Amino acid sequence: MLQWTKKNFRLTTKTAIIAGMFLIAVFAFLVAIPAYAADVQTDSIAAPSSSLNTGVQIIQQPLGLSATDPRAIVANIIRVALGLLGIIVLILMIYAGFLWMTSAGNDEQIGKAKQILKNATIGLAIILLAYAIVAFIFNMLGLGGGLVAGNVITPTITQNFRGSGSLGKVIKDHYPMRGQTKVPRNTKIIISFFSPVKIDSFAVTSTSGAAPGTCNNLGAGMSWERDCSQMRSSSNEISIYRLVVNPADGQIVRGDRIRGAALVASTSTVGGLVGYYTIVIRPYDFLGSPTEEVGYEVHLGNELKKDDSANDDPSIFEVQISGNDYYEWRFTCSTELDLTPPYVKNVYPGRGAKETKDTVMQIEFSEPMDPSGVQGVFSTDGTYGPNTYVLDGRNVFMTSDNSSRPIGEMNLTNGFTTLEFTPTVKCGTNACGEPKFCFPVCDGAGQCQNVARNGRGEQIVGDSFETFLRAGVALNTDSFEAIPFSGVMDAAGNALDGKHDGLVQIATNSSTVPVFHDWEDPDNYWWSFILKNELDTVSPYLNEIYPTFKAANVPSWAPWGFVFSKRMRIDPMYYILIDEEPTPAIRGDGIPLWKLPRVTFGDINTVTEMLHGPFLDGFKQDYYPIATSAIQDAHFNCFYPGAGPGTGVGNTDPPVVNFAAGADRSLLCDSANPVNCCAVTSSAAGTYDQDYCCNGSVKAGVTTTAACVQYFRTYLPNPYHSNP
Numbered sequence: 001m002l003q004w005t006k007k008n009f010r011l012t013t014k015t016a017i018i019a020g021m022f023l024i025a026v027f028a029f030l031v032a033i034p035a036y037a038a039d040v041q042t043d044s045i046a047a048p049s050s051s052l053n054t055g056v057q058i059i060q061q062p063l064g065l066s067a068t069d070p071r072a073i074v075a076n077i078i079r080v081a082l083g084l085l086g087i088i089v090l091i092l093m094i095y096a097g098f099l100w101m102t103s104a105g106n107d108e109q110i111g112k113a114k115q116i117l118k119n120a121t122i123g124l125a126i127i128l129l130a131y132a133i134v135a136f137i138f139n140m141l142g143l144g145g146g147l148v149a150g151n152v153i154t155p156t157i158t159q160n161f162r163g164s165g166s167l168g169k170v171i172k173d174h175y176p177m178r179g180q181t182k183v184p185r186n187t188k189i190i191i192s193f194f195s196p197v198k199i200d201s202f203a204v205t206s207t208s209g210a211a212p213g214t215c216n217n218l219g220a221g222m223s224w225e226r227d228c229s230q231m232r233s234s235s236n237e238i239s240i241y242r243l244v245v246n247p248a249d250g251q252i253v254r255g256d257r258i259r260g261a262a263l264v265a266s267t268s269t270v271g272g273l274v275g276y277y278t279i280v281i282r283p284y285d286f287l288g289s290p291t292e293e294v295g296y297e298v299h300l301g302n303e304l305k306k307d308d309s310a311n312d313d314p315s316i317f318e319v320q321i322s323g324n325d326y327y328e329w330r331f332t333c334s335t336e337l338d339l340t341p342p343y344v345k346n347v348y349p350g351r352g353a354k355e356t357k358d359t360v361m362q363i364e365f366s367e368p369m370d371p372s373g374v375q376g377v378f379s380t381d382g383t384y385g386p387n388t389y390v391l392d393g394r395n396v397f398m399t400s401d402n403s404s405r406p407i408g409e410m411n412l413t414n415g416f417t418t419l420e421f422t423p424t425v426k427c428g429t430n431a432c433g434e435p436k437f438c439f440p441v442c443d444g445a446g447q448c449q450n451v452a453r454n455g456r457g458e459q460i461v462g463d464s465f466e467t468f469l470r471a472g473v474a475l476n477t478d479s480f481e482a483i484p485f486s487g488v489m490d491a492a493g494n495a496l497d498g499k500h501d502g503l504v505q506i507a508t509n510s511s512t513v514p515v516f517h518d519w520e521d522p523d524n525y526w527w528s529f530i531l532k533n534e535l536d537t538v539s540p541y542l543n544e545i546y547p548t549f550k551a552a553n554v555p556s557w558a559p560w561g562f563v564f565s566k567r568m569r570i571d572p573m574y575y576i577l578i579d580e581e582p583t584p585a586i587r588g589d590g591i592p593l594w595k596l597p598r599v600t601f602g603d604i605n606t607v608t609e610m611l612h613g614p615f616l617d618g619f620k621q622d623y624y625p626i627a628t629s630a631i632q633d634a635h636f637n638c639f640y641p642g643a644g645p646g647t648g649v650g651n652t653d654p655p656v657v658n659f660a661a662g663a664d665r666s667l668l669c670d671s672a673n674p675v676n677c678c679a680v681t682s683s684a685a686g687t688y689d690q691d692y693c694c695n696g697s698v699k700a701g702v703t704t705t706a707a708c709v710q711y712f713r714t715y716l717p718n719p720y721h722s723n724p
Contacts, residue, residue: 089123092123093116174192186492190281191281193277199279201313203230215262215485222485225284234303239298242295260283276307278371278375280371290335301326304316304317339480339494342365345365346363347363357533362420367491373488375410377408395487396488402463423438471524480494481495498525542669543668547560561608564606564607564633565670566635568631569634573608575628580593626709
């Protein structure tokens, strides 16, 4: 047994100190290289899709310059330098330990070893401090922010777009969104398209015989894997990959595909054309992990087809440049399941409200919803009582006292959070000469009543409409998890909480006649409103735009949006345009800025925030957001003739522009501040040859969007050569 002597104590202390310093040196070496690499390689510096290369790839071909971001070059140099310093510290500590352990009591050699250890420790502290400072600075510059955990990776939101399906062209919307984080593990993946798709190019028949896009054996015992059609999974069809880190070089790479998924399709009617515009992918297994966040990549390939037999059902992707016949995006799953039910945030027309008959109906939910059973058209079905109409999926009902069936289209939009019914019966013309559409009001056998007085004291004739949403049926009273396809539910399969009290109150839905008297139970949702037999003819205008007109030095992820003066339709917002100068073709990458509208409603105004890819800050790039007459308010009044935030003084040609130093928003344009508004004052209904409100300046003769953009390119070049 070792006796605890002074000599042994010195030996033990010496050994502990050397071992401790050695471990610290190893830690420094590991931190200096792999840990720092973890900070900067969430979007790999070397990867061609890396956000770090934004703005430099596009000038590689025309200028013959390197396509590597200068920030990435500096990051690599610093990583190498820190790694070398860590190696030097490790060598010094090993050398000092060797001198001390072989000193044999030589005080001079021990002193030398201690001095080396002291200096190496000071150097180590400096290296660690330098690492912390550099990591902080590069995080501020956009080179950090990723999470590397084990062999999985959380991609950052700055993933660049690749493929010809850029949002706004082929793919209308999808959930989860591009770069979204904290996605629940039990989510479905929802994708909507601008054109109807050929469903058997997306899915195959299930083992129980369910045709592509459908499920059999609906009810509590239904199996997604057995009873629903299966997603076609290959690199040329649909692939969902788990993202991993290649241990050899730290690159983000695709791991294994998920085991499989059910695919169901939701029928919609758009512009009178019936087809499959939306697909819902339900993975067989929960995504991710209960212990760590996991990234995924969804890839749509060129064998997916449009439903267009007249043109031999072509690929959904148009090939503009070689290899761009696909679409893909990434998102990150959290460690949690979504067990929270959705609820109705807002309805229009509001509960008990009185609106004109030329209106849309909107139901805004608290989160993305499953489109199954809530899209389609109303049909007459005597099973549910007189004057009661049921949507295709039999989860949405409407009734009125003295009016016939509303003819129109119900579609889930706005990131699958808003259900919008658009009537399709023409009933007038708006200021642009385009048709207005109406609900049927007071066209039934009964007698409509005087329901209100207008501002002139005159009686208004109208009818009452009631809308009913059937909530999904919860499996039990302990959870909102619902029986598939049993009613309205969110993207994770939680039933609608119609009462918004967080309590599971399973609606009976046991009776069939009449719906609105026997089914108005908690967790279902219903409300009524009155439609007047009148039209709304007030055109909407823009209160604000941001960034403001000719704003300079706009950051990559700056908010881009519009504030409208009225309640607006949602679907037309998907047609908001943005023109780029230089164009993607001239830049050499051929890839446009991706964009996606998200609409929120105030008491009166509507805010449309355009989600987008990164603006090319630090590069001579101009952007021209374009709001055309396709944008309409909730009463089909077009944004033309229009009024919006003004930027000039008088109608000079070119106009005199007021540059507001440091301002990030335009001047407020409203009836109380008319001096801040530009407006078209001399246009005739149905014509486009009068003055045009061209992005804030009245210019006679500008009659098209292209001419408007060209006018600004010619007469109003951006003096800063920067963003919008």
